[in-house]
Amino acid sequence: MNRREIITVAGGLALGARGAHGASPERMKPQIGDVLVHAFGDRVGSAISPADVKDDRIFAFAMASDGVIRDGSLHNQLSLLRVDEMAMSEKTRRYAAGPFLAVSAACTHTGCEVSGWQPDTHELICPCHGSRFAVLDAARVVLGPATKPLALLPIEQGDGVIRVAGKFSRRVGPEPTY
């Protein structure tokens, strides 16, 4: 074949996904200093106090200092957990605030909300295809089909609230597909 295939990028756009990186503050990733608030339920939008976090997982979003809640994308949603600090791996502890951990709720398989939590085994479980993630070991995959760990968000506690202390440990959600 001597025809040469040429590659053009129409519109000159760089490759990348539209969506979660949109400019609106609701869709922006959690920012340093944001306060974690309840994502759902009776107390939706109110700040989570460390005392609220018990055995149950609490779904959280980050709230900016001007009161905007960054709830515009599943990729901003967090599972806030309380686990035994001593049982955490070294890496996990770098993201924790004492016993508290904030883990991305977006599955790295095909992006479902990771809604299952088993406090006795410290596993987050995705309902869509059953992937399991070991929270104490930086949310590594215990059982597929996911192959990549969930992202951890560094947090800190003070003044009775939990704040965002850095960026996600890795890409949130599935790998890009091209």
Add this chain to the structure above:
Amino acid sequence: MKQRVCSVGLFTFVLAAFSTFAAQYQPVTDARLVNPEPENWLMYRGTYDSHGYSPLKRINTRNVKRLKPLWTYSTGLREGHQAPPIVNGGFMFITTPHNHLLAFDAASGDLIWRYIRELPEDQVQMHPTNRGVGLYGDLVFMATADCYVVALDAKTGAVVWETEVEDYAAGYYMTLASLVAGGKGMVGVSGGEFGIRGFVMALDATTGEEAWKTYTIPAPGEPGSESWPGDSWKTGGVPVWITGSFDTETGLTYWGTGNGGPWMGDTRDGDNLYATSVIALDLTTGEIRGHHQYHWNDSWDWDEVSAPLLIDFERAGRTLRGLVHPGRNGYLWFLERLDNGIGFVDAQPYVKQDVFTSIDPDTGRPTYDETKKPGTGKGALFCPSHWGGKDWPPAAFSPRTRLLYIPANDNVCAYMIGEEVSYREGREFMGTDWQNSNLVLTEEASDYIGELQAWNVDTGEKVWSRTFASHNWGPVLATAGDLVFMGGTNDRYFRAFHAKTGRLLWEQRTNSGVIGVPTTYEVNGRQYIAVLSGWGVDAAREQASLAEIGKVNPVVPQGGVLWVFGLE
């Protein structure tokens, strides 16, 4: 609904290659869609009656042994490759998971162009697949995971228009090929696991403007609304994720509908019309002109999304204008197209089914063994499993043999238990306790799970069957060469069977598992068979669930490859 006309794709890019025959593209007209030339494959199942049958016969029972791969093309993508290669006058179009659309020279395998949909990164891809294109005029349509229909110039891949059908963030997505008829492109939405309210939408195929939208769940006050309690209709699911059939004489389109949501029937007490049904929609207005609900208050995730095949069959010396549907619920349904709706003819199980205790001979309404019906906090063991006797892979019908070819699964049952779930927009809304649910095999599962069955539509009898150790996710193609093509098993084979006897005549081992819809076409007098091999989605999920209960299966590598075969 947003709709825009594009000169170049705003969120898209196109890999273009020079093509020598771009000028020769033959516009797709209504007349051609009603009566496609034998050498072309212009729509999902080849023809509006959804037979999945080709009149081509250069490749036939005598020479199929000499069938050889002529060219292949690697898509570079993982997950489920299910699209039929759709062919119009030497142009071939395939789609892939994550909404790539590729155009080829159907004879040589040269790539003409490639369109890559730029998907939002936070879109949940619960079912990463796409089931092919629709064609009209000079346009090629793809329904996308972010719930748009995008129309491209068939010759160049340039985006001509795109229309947002629904908001992906609310759990809507699309995986089906458009049904194109009467100048409209019709699509349905997925999202039965995310608390959507399902619908079919028709767009003007030329402009992308909405023509009509018909919900599969009636609103309060509409007929059937009494079958949903309280507000459950708003989030009751009933997706439509497989292309409909079209009766050109009556102007009615026939669509299969999916599960109610959440999965447990006790969360939405009532029949839940029009879940797990076939609905007849008027092509012009979208009005529901008839329905038949295969089973009421679904609690087994038995989506009945495959559109019925339009087959005229004999019963008691009469020819009935029929609808035939091998159900996910394990029954083979024979229905009749009537002037005022859809009539029930008969039904019988084609795999082991232990849920229905009887079928009303007049209406076809089943009664249930309530111990076989899972509920919230109530576990139940039932057969077939939630993947059914036949999931989405389409059956085929040959008018030469009068046989219906069903890609079936038998001997896999499920124990399932529901848990409470509350609706949150765009989040999973199944209400199934997966920790405590699992597959259960019957004793005969060690003999076979997958099956290709052939049923005579006039006698209602099974004529032959081929069985496979593996579960089977293979769409079926029948041809006038008296061949039936199917892959679907985890041993990576693509096979040809004798249409009359089921004898295995040819097989080819491929790169991955073949869950693509096979098609056939002719260019310059040469017949080709084309299929995508690329295991993923529920075929892979079922394999993982089988592994959990100790069934050892071969590893099936992922990665899509288009295979095109011909005689040497």
